[in-house]
Amino acid sequence: MRFTCTNHGEQANRLVAYWRDQNKREIEAGSWFMSALTLGSGLEALLYAYIIVWSGDDDRTQDAEIPSDLDLGKLIEAAKHFDLLSSAQFKDELGDHAIENVIDEIRKTRNNLHPGVALRRDFNPAQYTKEQYSRLHKIFDSVLDSIERNL
Numbered sequence: 001m002r003f004t005c006t007n008h009g010e011q012a013n014r015l016v017a018y019w020r021d022q023n024k025r026e027i028e029a030g031s032w033f034m035s036a037l038t039l040g041s042g043l044e045a046l047l048y049a050y051i052i053v054w055s056g057d058d059d060r061t062q063d064a065e066i067p068s069d070l071d072l073g074k075l076i077e078a079a080k081h082f083d084l085l086s087s088a089q090f091k092d093e094l095g096d097h098a099i100e101n102v103i104d105e106i107r108k109t110r111n112n113l114h115p116g117v118a119l120r121r122d123f124n125p126a127q128y129t130k131e132q133y134s135r136l137h138k139i140f141d142s143v144l145d146s147i148e149r150n151l
Helices: 007-029 032-054 072-081 104-111 115-120 130-149
Strands: 089-092 095-098
Touching (some): 007 032, 032 130, 072 104, 104 130
């Protein structure tokens, strides 16, 4: 998937590509928590790109400053507000889930990068498993499918 039109859109495309490539490297290394981090960063770049282009920012001379307080949580809320996620379903052994109800798992996992968050949650990145990563990857794929349907 590639977005066009704006300087920010092009920058976001480069970030999405970087995180996709980094994800492949972390998977090959068997570094499951780092692989999960790349999903979170890739998701954030992807949502930035979609919202920048979708919002009609198609004149390179009009590229506005990216707000410093626009983080992954706010981007997820914007995606929900714009009904970007409502068509997607995530299926696991417990059944079907609306993607908008499970997408926060990616954000919460990525936030474990911060030592204070990890300590408060008693999170040990060395114990993060391939199975936990696989669940997040399936959620990420469902989000990607939903975004592609909305293009």
